[in-house]
Amino acid sequence: xxxxxxxxxxxxxxxxxxxxxxxxxxxxxxxxxxxxxxxxxxxxxxxxxxxxxxxxxxxxxxxxxxxxxxxxxxxxxxxxxxxxxxxxxxxxxxxxxxxxxxxxxxxxxxxxxxxxxxxxxxxxxxxxxxxxxxxxxxxxxxxxxxxxxxxxxxxxxxxxxxxxxxxxxxxxxxxxxxxxxxxxxxxxxxxxxxx
Numbered sequence: 001x002x003x004x005x006x007x008x009x010x011x012x013x014x015x016x017x018x019x020x021x022x023x024x025x026x027x028x029x030x031x032x033x034x035x036x037x038x039x040x041x042x043x044x045x046x047x048x049x050x051x052x053x054x055x056x057x058x059x060x061x062x063x064x065x066x067x068x069x070x071x072x073x074x075x076x077x078x079x080x081x082x083x084x085x086x087x088x089x090x091x092x093x094x095x096x097x098x099x100x101x102x103x104x105x106x107x108x109x110x111x112x113x114x115x116x117x118x119x120x121x122x123x124x125x126x127x128x129x130x131x132x133x134x135x136x137x138x139x140x141x142x143x144x145x146x147x148x149x150x151x152x153x154x155x156x157x158x159x160x161x162x163x164x165x166x167x168x169x170x171x172x173x174x175x176x177x178x179x180x181x182x183x184x185x186x187x188x189x190x191x192x193x194x195x
Contacts, residue, residue, distance in 0.1 A: 003106035003115060005140055005164025012163050013074065014039045015145045016101065016152065023153060024062055027175075028055035028075025030110040032103055036074060037175035043189035047175045047182050053082030056100055060090045063098035066190070070097050070155045077104040077162070078116050080124055090158070091132035099152040099159040100128070105167040128160035135159035 013035040017025070025045045027033040029052045036045055046062070048055055059073035080087075080102045090098065102124050106116055129136045134157055139148060148161055176182050184194035 004104060004167045007140070007142060007145075007163060007165045009035055009103055009105070009165040009168075010038055010170055011142065012103070012139075012145050012165060015142075016072070016074070016149050018149065019153075020044075021153065022069050024066060024069055024071045026055055026059045026062060026071070026073045028052075028073070028079035030076065030079070031169070032074045032076055032079075033175055034170075034172045035103070038170075038173035041175055043185050045175065045182075046186050049177060049179060052079050053086075055079055056083045056086035056090055059098055059100065060086070060093060060095065063095035064093070067095070067097055070153055071095075071099070072152055073098070073100040075100070075102055077102055077106065077124060078110070081116060081122070084127065087128050087131045087133070087160070091128070094132075094134070094158050096157050097155045099161070101148070101152075102160075102162045103165050104162040105165045123162070125160065125162045133158055133160040137161040139163040 017039045023044065025036060027036050027045065027047050029048060033047045048058065055073050055075040059071055063071040104124060125136050125138045137148065139145060139161055151159060187194055
């Protein structure tokens with residue numbers, strides 16, 4: 001049984017977003033949004049608020065609509081547990097420019113740090129592998145994060161990784177909470193008119 005890991009979530013996210021270039025980022029509910037905002041708010045960050053379980057599907061839609069740009073879905077284990085079907089659909093579609101990275105602390109961090117299914121032995125990387133993801137990793141050391149960052153930015157095909165982070169809640173860095181603003185800012189950054 002594994003309940004997360006030892007990596008510092010903020011250090012991991014900052015490394016994944018270093019020299020991000022044209023990387024499009026979709027964040028899952030809660031802590032991943034705070035971590036991405038802590039690394040630096042950006043017009044190409046699409047923060048999901050109150051949309052638990054949908055980050056991977058939003059990422060799939062975005063990767064399909066923007067096939068020439070790398071897309072990163074950054075979410076937590078609790079959020080991804082609600083989206084098992086999204087893993088199957090994404091694996092069947094196999095967008096070459098999509099990477100899903102799950103910050104896995106083995107807990108439901110937003111509701112009181114209860115042990116999650118991942119913390120009780122469900123290995124999300126193995127679920128993704130069983131669904132047919134061609135590249136799967138379980139990251140347990142900081143030295144493994146930089147190679148993961150390079151694969152994400154290089155668009156080496158559909159990928160999935162769990163990053164085993166410590167079960168701590170650093171101070172929140174809140175990104176914009178106005179969903180219309182976030183959507184329109186993102187659309188403008190992609191060269192589309194607000195809708």
